[in-house]
Amino acid sequence: MPGLESGAGALALAALLGYLLGAIPFGVVITWALGLADPRSIGSGNIGATNVLRTGNKGAALATLLLDGGKGAAAVLIARALYPEDAVQLAAAAAFLGHLYPVWLGFKGGKGVATFLGISLALAWPVGVSVCAVWLVMALGSRISSLAALVAAATSVTFAWVYDRPDVMMLCAVLAALVFWRHRANIARLAAGTEPRIGGKH
Secondary structure (H helix, E strand, O other): OOOOOOOHHHHHHHHHHHHHHHOOOHHHHHHHHOOOOOHHHOOOOOOOHHHHHHHOOHHHHHHHHHHHHHHHHHHHHHHHHHOOHHHHHHHHHHHHHHHHOOHHHOOOOOOOHHHHHHHHHHHOHHHHHHHHHHHHHHHHHHOOHHHHHHHHHHHHHHHHHHOOOHHHHHHHHHHHHHHHHHOHHHHHHHHHOOOOOOOOOO
8 A cells, every 4th residue: 555645635535536437327328328228227237338238239338348447547547647646546446436336326336347447557557457458368268257357356466466566456455355245146156157148138
């Protein structure tokens, strides 16, 4: 973790900025704008790209993936332009929580995978690129979105250590733990062999 450099006001503003960015429910906004089914009413009921793909619109799913990742990266980059690194990491954590628990949707949000990837890329790009590569290889190889997410999240702390970024290891560990928590139902289905593959209807 970086040392405490910011005042209480800066930390509060960074957290608010991060949360409000993270809480933008792009999956819901995009499907509404395109006249598609609300992702909360289909498949897993999740607002992320994997469930948006179940609407049958690959463009909408890709846009959701990129924008959910982009809002995490934006929270980091904007905070870094304004505040010391302690506030940057707080903004990153708040953006992640904003996606998981958005106030606009009654605190029922997504599982945070794309936002986690975006945060990783902006926070420490070698770590982020490596985590994204793991996610992509696992997603293409297994065609199981949740498995790719879990493996990628689990490797983030290792990559932070490999690239000599001890300052981000704690945040990576906390966000990875939250990814696992949000995927607990998926983990149960993986263990039972019933987890659907990418592009499946359920």
